[in-house]
Amino acid sequence: MIDQLKMIVVLTLISCVAALLIAFTNAKTKDRIARQRVVVQQEALLQIMPAGVTVAENKAPLSSANDTLTYWTGVAGSDTVYAFKVATRGYSSTINYMICTTAEGVITGMAVMEQNETPGLGARVQEVLSKRLIWNGLGGPKEKTASWFSEQFKGISINQPIAIDKTAGEWHGLDEKGRRRLKDKNGITAITGSTISTRAITNGLSTRAKTYLKAIRG
Amino acid sequence: MMIGQEIKRGIIDENPILVLALGLCPSLAVSTSVQNGFGMGMAATFVLTCSNVIISLLRKVIPDKVRIPCFIVIIAMFVTIVQLVLKAYLPALDKQLGIFVPLIVVNCIILGRAEAYASRNNVFKSLIDGLVMGVGFTFALCILSVIREILGSNKLLGFKFVPGFQPMTVFILAPGGFFTIAFVMGVVRYIGNRKRGVRR
Amino acid sequence: MMNPISLIEISIGAIFINNFVLSRFLGLCPFFGVSKKVSSAAGMGMAVIFVMTIASSFSWVIFNYILHPYHIEYLRTIVFILVIAGLVQLVEMALQKYSPTLYESLGIFLPLITTNCAVLGVAIINTDLNQTTGSPYTFIESLLNGIMSGVGFSLALLLMAGIREKTEFSPVPKALEGLPIAFITAGLMALAFLGFSGLNFFPAVGG
Numbered sequence: 001m002i003d004q005l006k007m008i009v010v011l012t013l014i015s016c017v018a019a020l021l022i023a024f025t026n027a028k029t030k031d032r033i034a035r036q037r038v039v040v041q042q043e044a045l046l047q048i049m050p051a052g053v054t055v056a057e058n059k060a061p062l063s064s065a066n067d068t069l070t071y072w073t074g075v076a077g078s079d080t081v082y083a084f085k086v087a088t089r090g091y092s093s094t095i096n097y098m099i100c101t102t103a104e105g106v107i108t109g110m111a112v113m114e115q116n117e118t119p120g121l122g123a124r125v126q127e128v129l130s131k132r133l134i135w136n137g138l139g140g141p142k143e144k145t146a147s148w149f150s151e152q153f154k155g156i157s158i159n160q161p162i163a164i165d166k167t168a169g170e171w172h173g174l175d176e177k178g179r180r181r182l183k184d185k186n187g188i189t190a191i192t193g194s195t196i197s198t199r200a201i202t203n204g205l206s207t208r209a210k211t212y213l214k215a216i217r218g
Numbered sequence: 219m220m221i222g223q224e225i226k227r228g229i230i231d232e233n234p235i236l237v238l239a240l241g242l243c244p245s246l247a248v249s250t251s252v253q254n255g256f257g258m259g260m261a262a263t264f265v266l267t268c269s270n271v272i273i274s275l276l277r278k279v280i281p282d283k284v285r286i287p288c289f290i291v292i293i294a295m296f297v298t299i300v301q302l303v304l305k306a307y308l309p310a311l312d313k314q315l316g317i318f319v320p321l322i323v324v325n326c327i328i329l330g331r332a333e334a335y336a337s338r339n340n341v342f343k344s345l346i347d348g349l350v351m352g353v354g355f356t357f358a359l360c361i362l363s364v365i366r367e368i369l370g371s372n373k374l375l376g377f378k379f380v381p382g383f384q385p386m387t388v389f390i391l392a393p394g395g396f397f398t399i400a401f402v403m404g405v406v407r408y409i410g411n412r413k414r415g416v417r418r
Numbered sequence: 419m420m421n422p423i424s425l426i427e428i429s430i431g432a433i434f435i436n437n438f439v440l441s442r443f444l445g446l447c448p449f450f451g452v453s454k455k456v457s458s459a460a461g462m463g464m465a466v467i468f469v470m471t472i473a474s475s476f477s478w479v480i481f482n483y484i485l486h487p488y489h490i491e492y493l494r495t496i497v498f499i500l501v502i503a504g505l506v507q508l509v510e511m512a513l514q515k516y517s518p519t520l521y522e523s524l525g526i527f528l529p530l531i532t533t534n535c536a537v538l539g540v541a542i543i544n545t546d547l548n549q550t551t552g553s554p555y556t557f558i559e560s561l562l563n564g565i566m567s568g569v570g571f572s573l574a575l576l577l578m579a580g581i582r583e584k585t586e587f588s589p590v591p592k593a594l595e596g597l598p599i600a601f602i603t604a605g606l607m608a609l610a611f612l613g614f615s616g617l618n619f620f621p622a623v624g625g
Contacts, residue, residue, distance in 0.1 A: 007281045014291050029303060032307070091615075114313070124242045193387060242446035242447055242450065243445065243447070270505045298496055320538070320542055324538050326533055392443065393608040400499070403598045406600045407594075
């Protein structure tokens with residue numbers, strides 16, 4: 001009887017202390033975890049907006065239900081660009097990305113914020129390629145963090161169908177001529193072996209992003 | 219002197235992954251890049267060391283019959299703390315490790331050491347044991363992930379490795395994980411056999 | 419909610435495309451530990467399906483009716499692992515009492531299951547968003563996900579045991595005997611299962 005009581009008391013005590021400690025850690029880290037989301041958003045905005053614009057947050061009503069869309073305007077002189085988040089289902093996760101377009105729907109920048117695609121395949125939508133070799137790269141100055149996949153969206157129009165080129169190889173391996181040829185047909189290159197993730201993003205652009213831009217423009 | 223031997227035990231003689239074949243799930247799943255492998259190794263080392271110390275402290279208080287649930291609660295507590303800290307300070311790593319952070323709880327190495335070592339030895343010894351085993355785990359993870367990152371994406375720590383080499387993506391994917399660990403384990407055994415004079 | 423297409427998609431996904439062992443790397447310890455003989459692999463497979471089904475339904479209820487409403491999601495790991503450990507104990511006792519024959523075949527595997535990361539894994543996956551619909555798993559979906567993940571695990575385990583029984587007497591290089599050759603076998607199986615990853619019945623539409 002004493003033994004059983006002891007068992008219960010010890011286990012309960014340990015569980016309570018554990019729960020308390022976890023609650024304490026949670027209280028300490030909660031704000032920072034919440035802030036991380038904003039940080040990711042800020043970094044993405046910085047990446048996709050043209051340099052030297054004044055950024056302001058806005059809301060626009062969406063036609064479906066009573067949803068509202070949060071978007072950011074960037075004003076430079078008489079030109080205004082619009083940035084907003086788009087989410088589409090990829091291969092094994094939802095891909096969250098942010099784009100910035102002109103009023104005519106020409107993309108000035110795209111950044112993938114969150115995804116959980118297959119490592120080595122779809123996850124490469126966020127791949128940053130280092131030009132430097134490991135031997136002379138360590139300890140060097142910081143390299144830019146834009147991924148090659150998102151860079152190729154610059155200048156693509158969301159109002160026209162976006163072509164996916166599966167034969168040209170990946171964008172980072174193309175020369176100037178190849179890149180221009182792609183741009184002429186409003187196209188991007190797919191990630192080798194993961195057209196599903198690639199297509200998820202272009203589909204999102206030509207459906208959701210189009211609707212969003214329309215809602216913003218009123 | 220004694221500590222040197224202990225470290226050798228953790229890394230080589232009783233390496234948790236390569237010799238004892240414990241904790242296979244995280245070691246195959248997160249060894250796709252060196253950052254991930256090292257991060258997972260460090261997280262597991264922290265949990266292993268802390269839980270070893272606490273369990274060793276409480277070993278006289280915990281009744282034998284409920285020891286496993288008690289161990290699990292203590293381990294799960296440290297895992298949750300690690301998870302929250304990672305989310306707050308290293309969100310990119312947390313995202314990459316994903317479900318394998320909470321799954322450190324069921325890593326057989328940690329419960330195994332708690333049961334086989336920490337519940338029978340004093341605090342100092344358990345602390346050393348936790349550190350040594352954690353280092354061995356991290357070491358094995360690093361070996362696996364260096365091989366996989368180089369072969370699978372021609373990178374090391376995110377930098378390009380060999381110019382002009384076409385990486386074999388399969389080494390990043392699931393099959394490559396199995397092949398890599400088979401190869402590394404085979405090499406370890408071959409060397410072990412040679413030492414013991416077994417021929418073939 | 420009871421969309422039959424999404425249910426089919428979950429099943430195929432859990433068994434073939436995202437097979438727990440061969441593509442998600444969950445439950446490897448029992449996968450290599452209990453795959454030496456087909457008979458024991460079958461027993462382990464049954465036990466895992468059983469526990470996974472119960473664990474995923476219980477953990478779903480606990481998460482959605484206790485942890486989520488009171489905003490204590492951060493206790494998820496600790497609560498789930500305790501629930502699973504408790505459930506396994508209960509199942510073991512119940513089997514021992516009411517079905518000694520079943521207990522004889524499953525009994526020795528049950529204690530191993532507590533630390534099987536596949537079980538905790540399915541419970542945690544069920545609390546995340548359902549990637550095929552983009553909304554949280556409903557009860558039926560998470561129950562099905564539990565069963566089918568268990569089926570996928572058992573399928574891989576049985577295939578592996580069948581192959582290992584055959585290769586046991588093959589002349590394998592000394593250094594690769596035992597586990598390493600099993601890893602290579604698993605790698606080849608994973609390569610075959612990689613073929614399923616192209617399966618996409620209901621293509622992702624951005625709209």
